[in-house]
Amino acid sequence: MPARILIAEDDRKNADLVRRFLEREGHVTAIVYDGRAAIEEARRCRxxxxxxDLMLPHVDGLDVCRVLRSEPSGGTEIPIIMLTARASEDDLLVGLALGADDYLTKPYSPRELVARVRTVLRRSARSTAAVPEVYRVGDLAIDTARHEVRAAGRAVETTPAEFNILACLAASPGRAFTRQLLLEHVSGFGxxxxxxxxxxxxxxxxxxxxxxxxxxxxxLTVYGVGYKLAEEQQPDAAAEVPAPERPGRWDAS
Known part of the structure; x- marks a missing residue:
């Protein structure tokens, strides 16, 4: 299905290349060239x-992600694919910790980016399919029909990747999933x-x-295996240590 995709990339040549590949897929795109404009356009158009891109002027990509993920008015719901020339694991983990849904290092193939976009959009669109009803355990409720999570009656804002992990675990409560199995079920991490x-x-x-x-x-952690969602409330579970440029116009041509 066509999607509205915002491209935040200060390299104009690369931004235009990404735009052309995404529009060949039928998507509608807009381009901004700095972080401040990315925040403003994301707020305006959702x-x-x-x-x-992480290396943006005025406000870098990590701060853009941090700002959007902290806003209760809808920024937490926007799937984000980060692009960067930084290839260290620390950068990857920082981006994911801030709520990025996928991460692609430069240089990359535009076709690979298109494939990642397709996967993330599909995962977001199908996120309600894993569990056909509300799953409850103790004070936690996961409503896949409404794409909502509540804890002790409080609405919990989750990123698409976080919600999909919960939905995957809730589809088989009590079943232990390895990390690799979760990566395969909640696809799109790359x-x-x-x-x-x-x-x-x-x-x-x-x-x-x-x-x-x-x-x-x-x-819950299943030591030596991975994770599972509790089948019932377990209060005694073991402790774990565990001035910007104007935004580019939306254009389908």
């Missing part, structure tokens, strides 16, 4: 996906992803849903 990718998302989820993140009651 795109279906943001392709975000070749740079490792088991640490899942660990970072789980750590972020626990901060949001667990009364005491270091003593999880819902999202």
């Amino acid at each position: 795109p279906d996906l943001l392709v975000l 070749r740079d992803a490792t088991g640490r990718t899942i660990d970072v998302h789980v750590m972020n989820l626990r901060r949001k849903i667990e009364p005491v993140p270091t003593r999880p009651r819902y999202l």
